[in-house]
Amino acid sequence: MRIQVRRTGGFGGIERFAELDTADRADADELQELARQVLAKGHRTPPVGVPDGFSYQITVEGETVYATDPRLSEKESRLVSVVLKEGAKQT
Amino acid sequence: MTEIQPTQFCTIVPPHVLDRLARSQDPALSAPARRTLEADAVQRTRRQLTAVAAPVPAPEATADVDAGADAEGAPECPQRTVHDCRNGTDLPGVVVRAEGDEPVGDATVNRVYSGLGATFELLLKEYGRSSLDGTGLPLNASVHFGDRYGNAFWDGEQMVFGDGDGEIFLDFSIPVDVIAHELAHGLTQHTANLSYYGQPGALNESVSDVMGSLVKQYTLGQSADEADWLIGAGLLAPRVTGVALRSMKAPGTAYDDDVLGRDPQPATMQDYVRTGRDNGGVHINSGIPNHAFYLFATRLGGKAWERAGQVWFDVLTGGELAVDADFARFARLTVSAAAARYGEGAEHEAVVKAWAQVGVETA
Ligand SMILES: [Zn+2]
Numbered sequence: 480m481r482i483q484v485r486r487t488g489g490f491g492g493i494e495r496f497a498e499l500d501t502a503d504r505a506d507a508d509e510l511q512e513l514a515r516q517v518l519a520k521g522h523r524t525p526p527v528g529v530p531d532g533f534s535y536q537i538t539v540e541g542e543t544v545y546a547t548d549p550r551l552s553e554k555e556s557r558l559v560s561v562v563l564k565e566g567a568k569q570t
Numbered sequence: 571m572t573e574i575q576p577t578q579f580c581t582i583v584p585p586h587v588l589d590r591l592a593r594s595q596d597p598a599l600s601a602p603a604r605r606t607l608e609a610d611a612v613q614r615t616r617r618q619l620t621a622v623a624a625p626v627p628a629p630e631a632t633a634d635v636d637a638g639a640d641a642e643g644a645p646e647c648p649q650r651t652v653h654d655c656r657n658g659t660d661l662p663g664v665v666v667r668a669e670g671d672e673p674v675g676d677a678t679v680n681r682v683y684s685g686l687g688a689t690f691e692l693l694l695k696e697y698g699r700s701s702l703d704g705t706g707l708p709l710n711a712s713v714h715f716g717d718r719y720g721n722a723f724w725d726g727e728q729m730v731f732g733d734g735d736g737e738i739f740l741d742f743s744i745p746v747d748v749i750a751h752e753l754a755h756g757l758t759q760h761t762a763n764l765s766y767y768g769q770p771g772a773l774n775e776s777v778s779d780v781m782g783s784l785v786k787q788y789t790l791g792q793s794a795d796e797a798d799w800l801i802g803a804g805l806l807a808p809r810v811t812g813v814a815l816r817s818m819k820a821p822g823t824a825y826d827d828d829v830l831g832r833d834p835q836p837a838t839m840q841d842y843v844r845t846g847r848d849n850g851g852v853h854i855n856s857g858i859p860n861h862a863f864y865l866f867a868t869r870l871g872g873k874a875w876e877r878a879g880q881v882w883f884d885v886l887t888g889g890e891l892a893v894d895a896d897f898a899r900f901a902r903l904t905v906s907a908a909a910a911r912y913g914e915g916a917e918h919e920a921v922v923k924a925w926a927q928v929g930v931e932t933a
Contacts, residue, residue, distance in 0.1 A: 489721045490748065491739075491802070491815045492853025493830060528849070530755040530766055530774065531723035549661060549715075549725055556659060560717070 480511050483538040484562040490531045497566030510561065514539045517558050522546065535559050580647035645706030648690035652679045653712040655730075662712045662728060678713045678743045682731065685749030686711060689781070692750075692788045693757070696875050697883045702756040704887075709753065713743060722748055724755035737807055738830060744804045745814075746789055747782035751801065754781035762891040769896040771852035776859035780882055783818060784875040794867040794874040800824065818864040821857030837861045839897075839929030858928050859897060865924035866904075870917065877917055881908045901925040901932045 483498040501507040501514075517537060521544025528534050532548030537558065546555045648669065654676070655663035666679050673680045686709045693699045701707040710728035719732025722742035729752040731742045742748055755778050758764055764774040779801050787797045802815035802824075812825020812833070821835035835857030836842055842858065845851045867878035884907040885891055891903055904925070908917045925932045 487847045488849060488853070490723065490742070490751070490853075491721075492834075492848045492851075494847060528766070529723055529725045530778075531721065531752065532725070533721060534849075548721070548723060549659060549730060551659070 480507075480514060481540055482510070482514050482558070482562050482566070483536075484559050484566070485536040485538075486559070486563060487534050487536075488528065488531070489533045495563055495568070497563050497568045499562055499566035510558075513554055513558050517552075517554050518542055518544055520552065521555065526550070537562075644700035644704065646694060646700065648687055648701065649706065649708040650683055650686045650690075651708065651710050652683050652686075653710065654679065655712050655715040657714050657717050657733070659716050661715075661725065661730065662710060663714075666713075676713075678731070678733075678741055681743045681746075682711045682713055682729075682749055685743070685746045685785070686753065688746060688789045689750045689753045689785050692781075692785050692875060696788075697880065697887075699883075699887070702753065703760040707756075707760070711749075711752075722752055724752045724759075726759065729753060729756075734805070734807070738810055740805055740807055742805065745786070745802050747779075747786040747801050747803075748805065749782075750785035751778040751782035754778040757781065758886065761887045762885075762895070763893050764891070764895065765893050766849055766852060768850035768852075769855070770892075770894050771849050772855040773859055773895060773897065773900050775852045775856035776863070777882065777886055779816060779818060779856060779860050780863050780879070784879050787873070788875050793872055794878070795871065797874065799864050806830075816853075816857065816860065818857075818860040821861050835860075837928065858930070859900065862901070862924045862928045862930065865927050866921050869920040869923065877912065878920075880911065881917065881921060884911060897930045898932070901930045905932045 480501040481498065482501065483496070486495040501510045504510060518539050521537065523544065525534060525536075525545040526547050528547035529549070535546045535551070535555070537544050537546065537555070546559070551559065650669050651665055652667045653663035654666045655661065666676065667674050667683050690701060690709065693701065701709065711731065712728060713731045715730045715732050718735040720735045720739040722729065722731045724730075729749070734740045734742060755774070758774050758777055764770045764777070766774055782801055783797065783799055787794075799819035800814035800817055803813060805815060806812050806825065810825065810830055811827040812830065814824045816833070816835060817824045821837040822833050824833040824835070826832045834843065834854050836855065837857055838861070839858060843851045843854045845854070848854060863878065863882060866881075867874035870877055881904055885900065885903045888903070888907065891900065904921050905918065908921045912918065922932055
């Protein structure tokens with residue numbers, strides 16, 4: 480399963496993009512389940528953000544949900560964090 | 571000279587802030603802070619006298635909608651509360667320092683407490699405004715938000731600061747201009763309420779950078795030509811190639827780094843960036859009004875918060891700035907605000923030239 484996260488905005492306005500494929504990972508099952516739950520409950524359009532807050536675009540197998548600071552669910556927060564930290568980075 | 575009676579005077583920026591700055595490894599911060607400490611008694615006396623003797627009334631043409639509340643009975647002391655999220659994301663977290671409390675063991679908490687005080691003091695003493703809403707709104711902040719969260723934001727009610735990842739960003743409470751920037755989002759929300767997209771969004775961002783830089787200059791007692799005009803100096807980790815996140819003096823030059831990329835800010839309309847990302851480039855195109863303010867303030871010389879800052883403040887709080895104002899609309903209002911407050915003299919000429927230099931029409 481391919482999971483992509485694009486983070487935009489923030490105080491610095493610096494964009495981050497990262498992608499990971501769960502196939503390469505030992506925690507594949509857990510991550511896929513987390514991604515499915517995020518997809519099921521996520522916003523289909525970008526929610527209104529706050530000044531300098533990050534906006535997130537989470538894409539799982541081509542399907543996208545949106546989130547903004549500071550109102551990420553605990554699951555969204557966990558998924559975003561794993562992908563941005565451990566996924567392959569691009570700009 | 572007669573001695574001032576210290577009645578009703580609250581010490582907002584405690585000397586330990588300046589102590590800290592004076593010990594800073596950044597000579598741009600430490601040298602002026604040392605000078606400020608040396609001149610501290612004189613400065614404080616002058617500010618007290620200014621505040622007591624001459625709260626400048628706003629001229630009718632640009633009367634602050636909240637000016638009445640400011641003048642009569644609005645609180646003249648801040649009401650600060652700093653909370654600790656303890657690296658979670660539940661806001662606001664637990665109270666760790668309330669107004670009047672002694673400094674605590676956590677430097678982040680103390681920096682934010684002092685930064686709130688410095689911003690409150692500038693608004694009150696220089697612009698006659700009691701807090702963000704003009705009626706003494708309590709100032710709330712949360713620190714240690716999230717796990718190595720590399721950001722700070724205004725959530726509509728309070729400021730939130732992350733610790734930074736340590737790799738690219740350090741603690742977001744380090745630069746006083748970042749603290750004041752977030753508070754200024756609250757000021758904008760309570761006044762012009764500029765929308766957060768495209769040009770009005772970039773103006774919203776720029777007003778926060780202007781206030782951020784002014785609070786830093788005010789704290790350090792710097793004149794426009796002594797100031798560094800950087801936003802976020804001291805925030806980048808040592809391995810990052812850059813001096814800050816933005817430069818009002820030279821937009822586009824703050825950093826150029828393998829990981830962070832290159833500072834994308836334009837200085838003039840010729841390089842205006844059209845993008846849907848970052849709410850239509852609010853942190854990118856803010857470089858243009860930022861640079862206009864820098865040009866205005868340095869052309870005038872002296873303390874930037876006095877005349878240049880006053881003109882910007884008049885526009886923000888004057889009631890004529892529309893939520894969807896573009897750069898040209900904002901620029902024209904600064905020209906009329908300069909004329910209303912100072913006549914058709916140096917201030918008017920300087921602001922017209924500043925906007926012309928960044929390619930924004932005011933005629
Ligand atoms: Zn901002």
